[in-house]
Amino acid sequence: MPHLWNAEHARTVSRSSSRPYDYLIVGAGLYGAVFARQAKDAGKRCLVIDRRPHIAGNVYTEKVEGIDVHRYGAHIFHTNSKQVWDYVGRFAEFNRFTNSPVANYKGEIFDLPFNMNTFNRMWGVTTPEQARARIDEQRRAAGITDPRNLEEQAISLVGTDLYEKLIKHYTEKQWGRPCTELPAFIIRRLPVRLTYDNNYFNARYQGIPVDGYTAMVAAMLNGTEVRLGVDYLQDKAALDALADVVIYTGPIDAYFGYRLGALQYRSVRFETEVLDQENFQGNAVVNYTDADTPYTRIIEHKHFTGGTQARTVISREYSAEWKPGQEPYYPINDETNDALYRQYRALAEQESTVVFGGRLGSYTYYDMDQVIEAALQKAEDLLG
Template sequence: MTTKQYDYVIVGAGLFGATFAYQARKAGKKCLVIDKRAHIGGNIYCKDVDGINVHYYGAHIFHTNDRSIWNFVNSFVEFNRYTNSPLANHEGKLYNLPFNMNTFYQLWGVTTPEEAQARIQQQIAELNITEPRNLEEQALKLVGTDIYEKLIKGYTEKQWGRKATELPAFIIKRLPVRFTYDNNYFNDKYQGIPVGGFNKLSEGLLEGIEVRLDTDFFGDPEYFRGLGEKLVYTGALDEYYNYRFGALEYRSLRFEHKHLEIENYQGNAVVNYTEAHIPYTRIIEHKHFEFGTQKHTVITYEYPATWEKGMEPYYPLNDEMNNKRFKQYSNLAEEEENVIFGGRLAEYRYYDMHQVIGSALVKARDELQLPRLENRA
């Protein structure tokens, strides 16, 4: 019987693959991690541009209520106190997000929660929507006309590439509305950015583990399967099965990065542009994630895009057709021996960073018979 060179060959050096590899190495297993990109970290990769850590694949802010996961990531790198407080720009006027008393004051000049609640409820009552048939009606039933028209409609239609009346209602199951003067976007107890950028986290997870970059699993899948006792696959599930049931659909993104010889462009890390006629959804100014004091700045325009094969898949279109198709693929995956599937692409779901790490820790714990992380808050 031939002994394999590795216990695990891990396809993908993003958060799922890196977390699984870290746990496996800690358990005494030998791992090989491969990634088709020229860097580790997947979509949390940061590129150093003149001393500014540019979130190269869009803004990433770590947040969680799970103290065990917060302690886990802080064991690799210290996190700063960054609080996500985005702004929305509509026709040149700025509004705070998420929807809170600051937003309602900016919209209507109201100063008390009672006034704001009455304004929203009056608008909802006038619409007389009982069973929302689409996203537009669902949003209107939740927040009324003004918030929807100025802060939701245009942004959402750009993001999904369809009219809000053509999108299913379930996409917006709820909208965060706060009747306090609180601009913190997340409700989670823990939040921040790694001091020195997210690459510090990826490097910590993969320290001491063999990594091969610019290496495409699909260039020779049988070779890579043959290297290890088991395969950990974090790529697109439909691609793994050569699109047997058809391609799963996504929305993609395109980024335009600009270096500016000014100290401060917009005064905030994230500003959303909510009008439909503006082609980008937001502008990111990266230095503000780490309270940068550089004499220059880097901004990124984020454009939504129709996904096609070969493009990076970002947001799964979890409608009825795609979920049915994914179920066909996941049924095949369940029958696989010696293959572990995980991550946002293999599971065809939108994951926040803490959820990816949590999923990888659970898969590793079950596979390696490790103890559960403690101090769960």
């Protein structure tokens, strides 16, 4: 929910101040870029800064061998919001890419999400009735009525075979701990489709910018001053003096100097290489769901845009516990961390001229459309 007192106070300060900028936007990712676009269109003076040497945050793409490489992991745009889809369409042309990942379990290939292709490969069944019966049989055999952890939750939803081959080891690699030690709520539901449908997302709109995400964000920031390689927290007082209101998209605990303790994240390490072959794995995303493979998945970037280049670029993804100095990716939204975040949120609400937003500022994992929607809403709250 918008903090209306902060919004009204921010508008009042902006009208009465003679500082060179109305808004200092910390972070040139999606949230910052969308807010900057809306503020500029409303006639506001904005300065966008980012500690990285590039714009676009984690959706940054760079050209390698003529291929748009997703440096910080695969980003597939999908949304059910026509407003958001029309908005991004102002800044980029999107292709028709449909996310249809596959799982590799010790050389066996299974379609994701779980659908009739998956069940046929797993059990040889050919009808929805047979697939449902097999799942229900395994759920009953497990006898789990009150799941106490992620393992029990998953088995109670899809049975033992799907859990053992396609969920257990992948999840443990992702989170760095046994599924029996992970809370059940992490897997609230698992999609089971009794159709031959490999489309991972149940979204009305889906695609990839044909010129890459960096070009899309650059279009959003067109006409706005951007300074890169600037660490806001290292020079906070001087930077704060430049603007009436700060839009902060960095880690909320870092803003307050970790005074209450550090929030926990999972991080990701990427090994990217150029291969002297046209096609490595035949799909954009392949998950490795066995325990022996150290990485969680391989991304072959050219398949996002149907590339026909003579060479290809792949990225292996390794999940890791976050440590200071690394890039935080996935908030660990368990009870302990959520309680700590609420304490930081209370501190944030006392900052009358600072707005906290985005994935890190809100300690929330957002899909791209959710980030854009949140930024548009915040801009409406502040800009009127």
